[in-house]
Amino acid sequence: MYGIMSNQLASAGTDDSPVPLCSVLVVDDEEEFIHTLLKRLRRRGLECEGVFSGEDAISRIRAREFDVVLLDMKLPDMDGNSTLVEIMTIRPDTRVIILTGHASVNEGIEGMKNGAVDYLMKPVEFESLFEKLLVAANKTRYLKSSPVIDTRK
């Protein structure tokens, strides 16, 4: 499944395909994590940006629209949930997936209440993360009546 999907998506993400599958904003305090993740997501044709703090995340959200936000709950400047609330206030349609090394179920539930669509715990396998990103993005697009991809296959 991985092989098929990656091949298909890899071709969709190459430079000769100008339309990205979807746009993702990755918010995490670990630079290295973001770098690798972005490389892998771009390789699969996603248009993505990475920021290291809640403030940056909010300013990026203000600046433009993203289909999905991948949000770490532990940020250097503000806590994940307030960042989440802020994002949802600015752009209620944004799909937010929480990805955290933290164990607190409470925090997860809090996040879901605040509008997050999913809650993932590190370490998460890239394949399942990628799938969840696509599902979420698809829903965002669907809300806007312009679905771009069918992940049901």
Place this chain on the structure above:
Amino acid sequence: MKIHSGTVSLKTLELKSSGSYYARQKQLFVLVVIIVSVVPLVIISLTASHYYKKSWLEKTALELSGLAGSRKEIIDLFLENQENLLSGFAKLYSLEDLRVQGNLEKLFRAMNRSGVIVDLGVIDQHGRHLAYVGPYKRQLADKNYAGAEWFAEVMRSGRYVSDVFSGYRNEPHFVAAVTDPARTWIVRATINSELFHSLLASAEVGPGGDAYIINRAGELQTPSLLGGGTLSAGELAALESKDRSSVRVTDNYIYATVPIKKGDWILVLKTDINTSLAEFYMARKRDMLIIAGASLIILTVVTLLVRSMVNKIEEADRKRMSLNNRMRQVEKMALIGRLAASVAHEINNPLQMISNQAGWIDDLLDDEDDKHLKNYDEYRNSTKKIRGNVKRAGEITHRLLGFSRSNDSERKEIDLNRLVEDTASLLANEARAHRITLEYFFKQGLAHVVTDASQLQQVFLNILNNAIDAIGQDGVISISTRDNGGHVVAEFVDSGPGLSPDSIKKLFDPFYTTKTPEKGTGLGLSISFSIMQRLGGDLKAENRKEGGSMFTVMLPAN
């Protein structure tokens, strides 16, 4: 906090190791109460008894002394009377009158109304009998008294009263003799000393008492009332001070002595202490019995009280200790939970990074031509293994994080019997493989429980897995449920070897395991314990007397 709980556990060990501690406490309490209650009672009683006896003796001695005084007066008066009578004759009559037998007989009859005078004689200054009235006329007719001691004495001092002697007559008697004023003749009377006997017999000295008269040589002048002919050396020693009135208390007797007959004789009254104290001894015996009875009652009551008191203390101590132990366990779990959570979190991020990097290599390998890359398959294999191990490590950290997960998780009403059975059925195959029988003893109509079913299921699974591992092959796991006050209880009993003392202590500690590293992480029961704490219930493990171990899961009923 750490130090405090350490101290508690030390104390616990100490108390448990010395099982005789409470027995010693009991003994100590009883001893103290006896010392402060019974001992004073006995001391008071003994002191009172001592002084009572002393005063009793003093009183008896005083009475005896008084009695002796009054007897002395009577006897002295009697002797004086006899003397005066005779001296009256000597003054009233002339020798010529008295030497006439008829006159003397008349006189004898007149003065002998009382019958105390045995005979009467008139003796001249040479000791010859001039006249005699009495029963021994024949024997005494020719008697010459010139050599007799009494004769010399009477001629010298004018009057004389002898000691008691048997004389020619073999009857105790004494002689009173008086001269005329010119000392030319003597009137002499023999007086029956039986009179003294009756006089003394009338002295009430009580049973075991005695009354007698002795002379200065210690010879009895009257028979002892008790019939003794002579006095023992011990008795004489007791009568040492013969010169004046005295009272002497020996071990067994009280002696009251008083000199009579101008000090020639001594009147002795003797009373038996034991006899006279009989009443006192009786009273004392009664007192002793009462005190003994009271002491016995005190002893019994105190023993019972102390026993129940110390038992209560022991019970309270035990409860406190077990509570302390559980508190420590809970504290420990909380601490470990926080530690585990932070460690897991710190590890999760690097794990994610490792996973990502391995994935990136995979992505890049997609671009490579596997024909040209010599070790293409090895790279693929390696990244796969890296990701596999990251997954494994992730599972451990996720389980560790289970400690600190608080439980706003889903709570709903559950049927405990159903949940237990469902959980057990998950392991039915494994149990069958080990030839282990599962038995259910479900109480129907259990109280309702609202709780997190999946977490509870995890607890049951952990317990059942342990039970299967403990039994190994061939055995029984019996599961029962019941209501217990405000709790619903599920008990899991296995027929395994039971828990070692070490296991019982560390059972719920994280990473404590008796299994091989492949089979167990040592987290199952500690996580179960913290789950039960979070659910407001409890988890306990113990060995059963019948063998095997029993795990008890308690949940508050709603």
